[in-house]
Amino acid sequence: MARRPPPRYSDPRSNPSRYPDQEPKVPKFNYGAIALFGGIFILGIGVGIGVSSSASFDPKNVASREVIDKSAPNAELCVQFGASAIVSDLRVFITLNPFSVYVTQPAMQPGCVLRQSNMTLLEQKRLITAEQVRDCRNRMNTFGFVGTLESKPKIDCIYSNDAAGNLFINPPGSVNLRSEGENF
Secondary structure, eight states: OOOOOOOOOTTTTTTTTTTTTOOOOOOSHHHHHHHHHHHHHHHHHHHHHHHHHHOOOTTTOOSSSSHHHHHHHHHHHHHHHHEEEEEEEEEEEEEETEEEEEEEEEEEEEEEEEGGGGTHHHHHTTSHHHHHHHHHTTTTTTTESSOOTTOOOOEEEEEOSSSSSSTTTTTSOOOOOOOOOGGO
């Protein structure tokens, strides 16, 4: 019996009658539809970012520095000569026999922390004495207050406690690169 030579390779697109089960390949996707879906996807991402990052100015939801700055007593003065703050007033009760610690519910209110270089501003307004300024400055502290300056604010000599640091800026294990100019 004679051997038959192997069939020559032929492209099914050039001779569809030889391979009837294979039809010529035509792209089955529409570039217009892909562009439309891509545009919708990009638009969806943009809308999602816009909705999730919009600041809430509801006093029950303090989510931005602007809300805190606007709520501070004497807001313009506070931003110019210090920084607005959230003040938490609470009391701690400690018993020794038996040893226990009790904490009151904190009262949150807007306040202001003055830079050390601007502490005399309160003295000029006759809200504190020169002796109070001297005592506070000798301990390397500054003043903070709640309530407006025109209506008997509660003023305290406060100490800056950076022992814990800001873990949002300096995660554990990183080097603190904060300059002294950032301090009050």
